[in-house]
Amino acid sequence: MDHIDHILIVDDDREIRELVSGYLKKNGLRVTVAVDGRHMRSFLETDSVDLIVLDIMMPGDDGLVLCRELRAGKHKATPILMLTARTDETDRIVGLEMGADDYLAKPFAARELLARIKAILRRTRMLPPNLQITEVGQLLTFGDWQLDTTGRHLLDREGTAIALSGAEYRLLRVFVDHPQRVLNRDQLLNLTQGREAELFDRSIDLLVSRLRQRLGDDAREPAYIKTVRSEGYVLAMPVEISELRQ
Secondary structure: OOOOOOOEEEOOHHHHHHHHHHOOOHHEEEEEEEHHHHHHHHHHHHOOOOOOEEEEEOOOHHHHHHHHHHHOOOOOOOOEEEEEOOHHHHHHHHHHHOOEEEEEEEEOOHHHHHHHHHHHHHHHHHOHHHHHOOOOOOEEOOOOOOOOOOEEEEEEOOEEEEEOOOHHHHHHHHHHHHHOOOOHHHHHHHHOOOOOOOOOOOOOOOHHHHHHHHOOOOOOOOOOOEEOOOOOOOOOOEHHHHHOOO
């Protein structure tokens, strides 16, 4: 029997739950709904899903808290799409830093949500071998830094580990996989989140700013991630690859 993707919708808005679940079911998906974090946890204790649609604004534990909890537990590999009614870009980037795979701002069209869900599922199932968790560990060296692909953290020249959020790691991994090549925002969003840039979407710019802080880069004259006016960003350093010793 062919696999039917199972989607869990966690939202306290009954109208949204009914509208979204009905539309997704009509399009061949299996859907379960939960009204809050407690119901979500109860369901996930006994069942698994292929993707979670998680609202940020909920009573009790909000979506950001639940996303962080999911990423720390046995469902850490389950894709998460966050829904937010907020327009503050910082809230969106926090969701990505917590480990969400994408976000969609309310109000939204059910067709757009379905397209995002399919894109996330397709991307997570078609990761190239060099991005699989089971890959042979590598140290990617650029300038005074190394990126550890097993621990998913930075190492400075003294070997001190610098923790990265999931969103920071994905973006830095794209840069080190494409060194000295200018990448525009559409390309960066496609490579890290599997979607095209939306109007006024500055999430990549915020993440680049955070990466520069991690790397000790001067935002006015960065040595590592440079801004190319009207084009995008580029990792200015060459990258050397070496296999991690077990």
